[in-house]
Amino acid sequence: MLLVALRILFFRLLVAVPTLIAVSALVFVILRLLPADPAAMSLPPGATAEDLARLRAALGLDRSIPEQYLIWLGDLLSGDFGISIYFRRPVADLVSTALPNTLELVLSGLLLGVIVGVAGGLLMFRARGGRGEEALDVVSSAMMSIPEFLWALLLILAFGVAVPLLPFIGRMAPGMMTPPGVTGFLLLDSLIAGRLDVFFSLLLHLVLPAVALAIALAPLIMRVLRASLVEVAGDDFVTQARLRGLSEQRILFAHTLPNAALPTISLIGVQAGFMFGGTVLVEVIFGYPGLGNLIVDAVRNHDLPVIQLVALVYCVLVLAINAAVEVIYLLVNPRLRTH
């Protein structure tokens, strides 16, 4: 199985290269075609039209788009990600600081969404045909019909203001100091530093943003899992398991669920990609120092180097998730290992 998994990863890597080039070219061209001028945005009072022309030349904006793209790609391949127009700092520094925070948020949201979604899907399946299923259906519909950013605001008003249980600003409690950066992942770094107070503060500050993201994912998993379970429950092997006298619980967890899991895994893979998009507004609302917050500033100021790298990072993450989903497929479905 390891060999098959490695083969899949190798194939994915091969596909990733042209995908990344295509995505980077697309983003690059679209950004250049927009009627916006990052050079003019960043000039101070006292600058003249000649200064503007000089700056445009320095940023390469006076060259043809293919020429600009090839220069950017060449720099990228040599490890030079450029200097941010707005922040005036290396783009790589900005992204490498923000990325671990966003990954922590997305993984937390994903984990929460999967737990709630799978539990809800199983409950809906067990309650099928009854009032319980109807109630869960209403709940999941309500969860789906409200976008993440609105959930974020509702959660703040509910658990931050009305019943002030949880923090909703920033990444950790005011006055608390960031542990020394080892991995860049604050949760891990706080544990490495033995700072459990910081660790729990980080966890508490993750709760509401992660819930806001998870709420969008959980009902989808609930519905897809329930539908798959209902379909698999009608298969012959389930009837035979029942004839063998296995308990309903064992049939569900040992036979029905593993066979019904594949569509749910696909869905989680797809939704994990979307979840990165969802972080943008959620991070802004919660003042969370991740890629979403960074990209908002970058877009507002037409900071081309930052937008381009963040888009590329999102693309890499989505490709990595797709590869991971395929490997998980292999683990769950032995039949795929022979193909």
Add this chain to the structure above:
Amino acid sequence: MPHSRRRFLKMTGGTAALAALGLPGSVLAQGAEAGQLILAYPTDVPTWDPNARSLAPVQSLYKCVFDQPLTQAPDLAVEPALVTEYSFSDDGLSLDLTFRDDVLFHDGSKMTAEDFRYTFYERPQQPVPEGGRRLDTAFLWRKVTDIAVTSPTTCTMTFSEPMPSAVTWLYFLCSYVVPKAYLEKVGLEEFQRAPVGTGPYKVVEYQQGSRIELEAFADYWNGKPAIDRVTIEIVRDPTARVAAIESRRAGAAIDVPVREADRLGQMPGLVSTIDPIADIVLLQITKNGGFKDDAVRLAAHYAINKEAINRAFFLGNATPIDAPAARGTPGYPEDFELGYSEEKAIDLLASVGYGPANPVEITFFTTNGVFPNDYDMARAIAAMWQKVGINAKVEAVEASTYQERLRAGTLPEATMYQWGNATGDPVMYAGYLLDPNSIFAAMKSEDLGEMIHPLLVEMDADKRHAGYRAVNKFAVEHGYTIGIVQAVKTIVHEERVHVTKYDNGWILPATWSIG
């Protein structure tokens, strides 16, 4: 202490038990501790190099950590800071400065005239590495030909041509003194990570886009600030800022929506202030398309009921303006009022063949959410125009699109715009907004240039101010600009927090106190 599995389990187990019971102390800390102020603030600095970017909304943050040679009182009067005395030569080509001799940087080193020279002459002149950018101070102080240091506390700035605005620039954007020795020793990257200034607070923790932890500087030349520790939480979303102050997670929230500020001010324990500041909201006007005729542009101005806009969007707390300047500042023509008159607007439009039945068609750009009520005000103005015979198509654009169109000279007839000017000096208003040579001017009219260019080198302050008042009046009368209102600053804070309000909207915790 070595980390063992047993110790780890003990610690995590114990903390988990605490968590189950409700974690105490720092972990669950959501509000301020004694002597600490938590501020919900809408913007972050792009970089901790204060000379790099001239962005008006972040000046208050820089002023916490760095000092300017001069500063301003709450009523905008100029006050000494690092510089105690200044005087121009008669020809306006040099400026003598005297500095305090008791100013320390946060690293304990003494600030001298050499640091001033480094900040305002050496750094801007430094060659720019490939891919790098010039500091904004390189543009702002481009007329400086040298700074001669005559002693640790005195120096003379010389200029290539008279620069009467030099004194104003000493308390405006980017003009923060940085430590030469420290910056040269640690390099820019480390300086941005651990900034050192002479300001009232030291940066002890910074998370980009999220949080700034400040600690009072005990050796501050103007006395240690009353508030020991300030946590600035960067909360971009206005609803979240409202929630932060309403839940008392923050001791003060800045720039909350006006209606929310009004509501919060009625809650026990909270105080709300909604005040006009020196920043202005105006329409950037061109002579393009339907606005090529003076009469149409002037009609457009007459047709705007600014009091109605004030009541609808600012609950009557804003101050309507005709000219591009804040009222009470030296360049505002106080003796001149254009007034609101639908009849005059209709008559003017009729004189050039337009009217409600035969409207002039224009495009009206506005941002949406860049400053409070921008889009809604544009829609309201478009509705007012429609009544008199101006059919405006409102288009929401990004600020970067506005800049591109401004650069290319292809802006539409009107654009809703906000201009920041903490100084109140008219050169920072009309001098940039109406000078046809300025990259910020939408109206490129040579008659304005003829009036403004002599003022840029006029050393007599009274003559200069009178000149700008005349420029502003002339510009309004010819429909070259349409002032709307002075921007509004909202601050909602706990009663225990005592706030100093500045007419330019500065938020300076060093001037605040708790208790």
